[in-house]
Amino acid sequence: MLFAKGKYTPRHADLWSVSTVLLALLILTPLVVVLAGLMRAGPEWSHIAGTVLRSYVGNTLLLVVTVSVLCVFMAVPAAWLLSAFEFPGRRWLEWAMVLPLAIPTYVNAFVYMHGVKESAEPMQMWIHTHWGLDAFLFSETLLRHGLLSLLMASVLYPYLYLSVRASFLVQRRGVIEAAQLLGRGPASVFFTVALPLARPAIIAGLSLIIMELINDYGAVNYFGVPTLTEGIFRTWFGLQDTASAMRLAGIMMLVVFILLLLEKAQRGRARFSEHATDTTPLAHRRLRPLAATGAIVTCLTPFFLGFLYPVQLLLRWAWMSRETFADSVMWQRMGHSLMLSMGTAVVLTLLAVLVVYALRLHASRRLETLGRLAMLGYAAPGAVVAVGVMVTFGYLDTRFAHLQLPIYLSGTLFAIGFAYLVRFFAVPTQPIKAAMTRVCGSLDEASRLLGHSPAPTLFRINLPLIKGTLISATLLVFVDILKELPLTMILRPVNFETLATLSFGLAKEGRIHECAVPSLVIILLAALGLVALNRLIRNAIT
Amino acid sequence: MKQPFFLLLFLLAGFLSSFPSQADEITVYSHRHYPSDDVLFAKFTEQSGIRVRVVKAGADELIERLRAEGDNTRADVLLTADAGRLHIAKSADLLLPLESETLTERIPEAYRDPDNTWFGFTLRARVIIYAKDRVNPNELSTYEDLADRKWRGRLLARSSSHIYNQSLLASLIAAHGEAEALNWARAVRRNLIRAPQGNDRDQMRSVARGLADVAIVNTYYLGLMHNSPDPQDRELAGRLAVFYPNQDGRGIHVNISGGGVVKASRHPEQAQKFLEFLVSEEAQKTFPQTTSEFPVLAGVELSDLQKSWGDFKADTLNLGKLGELNVTAVRLFNLSGWE
Amino acid sequence: MSTSLELVSVLKRYTPHANPAVDRVSLRVEAGELLALVGQSGSGKTTLLRLVSGLERPDAGEIRVGDEPVAGAETWVPPEKRNIGMVFQDGALFPHLTVEKNIRYGLRHLSKAACAGKIDSLLCLVGLDGFQKRYPHELSGGERQRLAVIRALAPEPKVVLLDEPFSNLDPALRRNLRGDIHRIIKELNTTAIMVTHDTDDALTVGDRVAVFKDGHIEQIGTSTEVYRNPVNGYCARLFGPANLLGNQWIRPEQMELLPAYAPETHPVVVREIRDAGRHREILVSPQEVDPEESWIIHNAELHGLKVGGTGWVRLKEDRKA
Known part of the structure; x- marks a missing residue:
């Protein structure tokens, strides 16, 4: 049916297109299963809807609003200062501002809980004794939500920083200069020209942040603020109600899709107005000492909150638990986790290559659409993907149980690997696609006409040419898998720990000092991933 | 097109999950993750010659997995850190009723299943x-x-x-x-x-x-x-x-850390021996020292810290x-x- | 070695309801012939090349190389099996391979020694001898295109397709290369189609020229035929100014200006006289055809006529049928 009409007639089908179609359908299955779950109410649904649903939704929305506001304050002024002005440390800060991205939200949650919230207790107690219990309770709620928002914003703001900065960099120099020539001071230029022009970038960055927020499980769980993701866990394992958990997952997925559509809708118009011909970057204006100090503080604050502070505290904890460094089991487990994440990352990258190349071979719109749909998993929260995969595989296991096959899908490495595929397929696919379009041009066609069939062409022309991108893409997926928590928590096979589950598990057990070591390993590797990301962005620009 | 593809999937999954099972080895699905458990299990191997392979994960995941594996499971023993999960496993018909005087004599009635499918070994x-x-x-x-x-x-x-x-x-x-x-x-x-x-x-x-x-x-x-x-x-x-x-x-209010023999176990006798070992005096006396748990066996010496808290009476509700x-x-x- | 190429009613549509990119084109290129395909960008000429090479599949029609069908209702030969060479607009040189290896890439059935000999002689042919070990980024624009051409020709393809091979070059280099490429293709006696939007390229290089518009061929013929006898206004204007006389299109240099009436002349008023360096352009408005219309005449004697004066225009001898 897929091949029925138009360019894509059945005789065009070959191994490349068939495997791409199959892969895309496989990836889409769990997502469709979750959406179908919206139709079905589990036995506990009315109970959930009557009691906790409101607080799940309310907490999620509150977090979205506060974190978005904080992110705007952290990212936008800093991005503007770094794009338009010159001050000591600018080059260094430009890069450092991105580093908080290496810190998973849940790790920052451990840090803020034990480093900040606990040290605030004396002050809270003072409030308790002097102003009474109600003032204390109010301060407690404020502190909890405030700190949770702050810790999330301080590691998520780089998404906004990156997109806004990119938009400042390509903004027409002429427009900014015209504003300056019309007698506007730097502040006025920022508010009347730069900021309005960056609006699409702000919205794009914020939607990424919101998706990450909705996806988070570790931090909200640690701070005891139940959101929709936490609700899925509680419904599934506490109430033992799979159907209701699926419905919650379906609701989340709808929310994310609506967000995605809104973002796309506003970007569609924006592209029209942002088409710049003169992309010479702005000349950096030198700041006077006082203003320069202000600029440094503006940029340094988010960097401190999102990177310096957590890293120094984790290092101190790691030092305190240094006896456990000798614990060979922990290192063994970490090695295990690294190898498995790497293996999965390599497989994902290879599959991405397969699909991208198939799309190149068949310039078919249907195939293209299918490929794009297969990338939707990246927007779906990890817990949602996990629910979808678990239900799908559970169904298959029972469906084929009568065959008495000595194998099963649920709870295997295969299941979690597949879930990573669903969730992270877009991560290697997008850069590889971009690289092939940019680097390979008509090279592979030239190769075909020189007598080489598609597979040898891929290996002799395309892959050697995009080697750098392949490595960077693999590294990016690797880091994403390494950091992933909610999906891994639900689907990981027995005896399987990733660095993320190891560190979260230790923190939940209260072994906060021991959790510092795996956390630091994650941060280190994620920083490597950022280097890869940086490379990809640079390649895309030049 | 679909059938052979799924078959391929199954083969892959099977490849990833199958491992050999030997008569002198038991596989324990455990929710407990204490390094001291490994020491204890090694002692069991030393005594009985039965090797212990431990698979660690959360109890919910372990039970889900036992369910999925059905009769094909390699697991022999399930250990959890609370009675609720053992009850879920029992309701799902995953546990084997045992007849063991050692277990019934040593464990007070409240801390084991009336149908003898699961048994607590620490409190x-x-x-x-x-x-x-x-x-x-x-x-x-x-x-x-x-x-x-x-x-x-x-x-x-x-x-x-x-x-x-x-x-x-x-x-x-x-x-x-x-x-x-x-x-x-x-x-x-x-x-x-x-x-x-x-x-x-x-x-x-x-x-x-x-x-x-x-x-x-x-x-x-x-x-x-x-x-x-x-x-x-x-x-x-x-x-x-x-x-x-x-x-x-x-x-x-007390809860237990306990276990049971998996219904589809291929080595139920060895598995039972393992559970019996866990309530032996030798094993019981280690728990207060290593994990600060209370032993189920009466008369075992507590740690100094536990002694400092005094004696207690526990709820006898099963x-x-x-x-x-x-x-x-x-x-x-x-x-x-x-x- | 060379082979003919035939397209029979070939149709290609990219989107289901849009106009076809190639609309039932039938065309025959004889063995050893070089056909220049000229048309504006977006006319579908590149698509035609991609169909011939196998990079796209036709929705209907048949393509034959020699007597062998390579695409049709029943047959499909993938591009790598067609033995058709192609020179891409940007050269499409493999940046990670040296000049030598770029050429050898298409010669995998030849022994190393045979390869080396062949590569050396081909490089000599285009004046690139000694460049064997260089990388594409170390070559100039013209050198790159020459390399692209011999890389396509090295495997001795049945047909070679050139897709705007000069479009990225400056005019002087362009004329140079145009001659070179023409010479090489002729020397190797390969059947070829060259796509271009530049009419000079087409007229100079092509044995025959085909004018392509909106997915189909408007006119096909030798350079002279196409230039001198355009079948319609589009074909006429494509190659430069043309004057409509009756239902005929007449080139400016095919007309002459007389001071007085003679048989088969048309009265005109001189509107403007311009010196364009190469030739003198005289703009006149034909009185009996349409006074608002204007004709251009090249290099005609003025016979003392001034702007505003009335003269008589007639066709030169060689244009009379």
């Missing part, structure tokens, strides 16, 4: 801890008393999503019925000085630092805190004392009942507003 007491400098133990009496207004703003407890709190509420349901248990959860939630956050150890730290006066926690966390690598933690632990509530009534009431407990928590 975990959920008790009240208090700050020595601010609370007179005479103020404390029962779990029920924590609902009293006098504790408003003085109490700490972790989130209701944790199985330990669910079991505690289940025991209150068993003692007083659903309506009263709900009232209790509501009142206790109102008395909490802050919305639940963190684990048991965090509650204790906050009590020690003076944020609140009492907290509901498991005793072995206090043991862990006394052995913490952080000197500050050890210092904080010194400011706390344990109170055993309900000593004039049904006794404290723990299987807690498993049955678990979902009800979760619902009541949701209704009560205890997050």
Whole structure:
């Protein structure tokens, strides 16, 4: 049916297109299963809807609003200062501002809980004794939500920083200069020209942040603020109600899709107005000492909150638990986790290559659409993907149980690997696609006409040419898998720990000092991933 | 097109998950993750010649997996850290009833399944801890008393999503019925000085630092805190004392760490031997020292720390009942507003 | 070695309801012939090349190389099996391979020694001898295109397709290369189609020229035929100015200006006289055809006529049928 009409007639089908179609359908299955779950109410649904649903939704929305506001304050002024002005440390800060991205939200949650919230207790107690219990309770709620928002914003703001900065960099120099020539001071230029022009970038960055927020499980769980993701866990394992958990997952997925559509809708118009011909970057204006100090503080604050502070505290904890460094089991487990994440990352990258190349071979719109749909998993929260995969595989296991096959899908490495595929397929696919379009041009066609069939062409022309991108893409997926928590928590096979589950598990057990070591390993590797990301962005620009 | 593809998937999955099974080896699915367990299991191997392969994961995942594996499982023993999960495993018909005099004689009735599918080997007491400098133990009496207004703003407890709190509420349901248990959860939630956050150890730290006066926690966390690598933690632990509530009534709420033999086990005899080893005197005496858990076997010497807390009387309600009431407990928590 | 190429009613549509990119084109290129395909961008000429090479599949029609069908209702030969060479607009040189290896890439059935000999002689042919070990980025624009051409020709393809091979070069280089490429293709006696939007390229290089518009061929013929006898206004204007006389299109240099009436002349008023360097352009408005219309006449004697004066125009001898 897929091949029925138009360019894509059945005789065009070959191994490349068939495997791409199959892969895309496989990836889409769990997502469709979750959406179908919206139709079905589990036995506990009315109970959930009557009691906790409101607080799940309310907490999620509150977090979205506060974190978005904080992110705007952290990212936008800093991005503007770094794009338009010159001050000591600018080059260094430009890069450092991105580093908080290496810190998973849940790790920052451990840090803020034990480093900040606990040290605030004396002050809270003072409030308790002097102003009474109600003032204390109010301060407690404020502190909890405030700190949770702050810790999330301080590691998520780089998404906004990156997109806004990119938009400042390509903004027409002429427009900014015209504003300056019309007698506007730097502040006025920022508010009347730069900021309005960056609006699409702000919205794009914020939607990424919101998706990450909705996806988070570790931090909200640690701070005891139940959101929709936490609700899925509680419904599934506490109430033992799979159907209701699926419905919650379906609701989340709808929310994310609506967000995605809104973002796309506003970007569609924006592209029209942002088409710049003169992309010479702005000349950096030198700041006077006082203003320069202000600029440094503006940029340094988010960097401190999102990177310096957590890293120094984790290092101190790691030092305190240094006896456990000798614990060979922990290192063994970490090695295990690294190898498995790497293996999965390599497989994902290879599959991405397969699909991208198939799309190149068949310039078919249907195939293209299918490929794009297969990338939707990246927007779906990890817990949602996990629910979808678990239900799908559970169904298959029972469906084929009568065959008495000595194998099963649920709870295997295969299941979690597949879930990573669903969730992270877009991560290697997008850069590889971009690289092939940019680097390979008509090279592979030239190769075909020189007598080489598609597979040898891929290996002799395309892959050697995009080697750098392949490595960077693999590294990016690797880091994403390494950091992933909610999906891994639900689907990981027995005896399987990733660095993320190891560190979260230790923190939940209260072994906060021991959790510092795996956390630091994650941060280190994620920083490597950022280097890869940086490379990809640079390649895309030049 | 689809059939052979799925077959391929199955083959792949099977390749990833199959491993050989040998007669002198048993596979244990364990929710417990203590390094001391490995030492203990090695001792069992030394005595019996039966090797132990341990697969560690959360109890829910292990049970899900046992369900999925069905008759093909390689697992012989399931170990969990609470009775509720064992009850779920039993209800799913995953556990094998055993006839073992050793087990029935050594384990008090309340801590094993009436149908002999699962058996507890250590006890975990959920008790009240208090700050020595601010609370007179005479103020404390029962779990029920924590609902009293006098504790408003003085109490700490972790989130209701944790199985330990669910079991505690289940025991209150068993003692007083659903309506009263709900009232209790509501009142206790109102008395909490802050919305639940963190684990048991965090509650204790906050009590020690003076944020609140009492907290509901498991005793072995206090043991862990006394052995913490952080000197500050050890210092904080010194400011706390344990109170055993309900000593004039049904006794404290205890849960077990326990296990059962998997129904589809290929080595049920060896697996039974393994469980019997866990209640042997030799094994039982290690638990107080290593994990600060209480032994199920009477007469085993406790650790100095445990002795310092004094003797206690424990609830004799069969723990299987807690498993049955678990979902009800979760619902009541949701209704009560205890997050 | 060379082979003919035939397209029979070939149709290609990219989107289901849009106009076809190639609309039932039938075309025959004889063995050893070089056909220049000229048309504006977007006219579908590149698509036609991609269909011939096998990079796209036709929705209907048949393509034959020699007597062998390579695409049709029943047959499909993938591009790598067609033995058709192609020179891409940007050269499509493999940046990670040296000049030598770029050429050898298409010669995998030849022994190493045979390869080396062949590569050397081909490089000599285009004046690139000694460049064997260089990388494409170390070559100039013209050198790159020469390399692209010999890389395509090295495997001795049945047909070679050139897709705007000069479009990225400056005019002087362009004329140079145009001659070179023409010479090489002729020397190797390969059947070829060259696509271009530049009419000079087409007229100079092509044995025959085909004018392509909106997916179909408007006119096909030798350079002279196409230039001198355009079949319609589009074809006429494509190659430069043309004057409509009756239903005929007349080139400016095919007309002459007379001071007085003679048989078969048309009265005109001189509007403007311009010196364009190469030739003198005279703009006149034909009185009996349409006074608002204007004709351009090249290099005609003025016979003392001034702007505003009336003269008589007639066709030169060679244009009369």
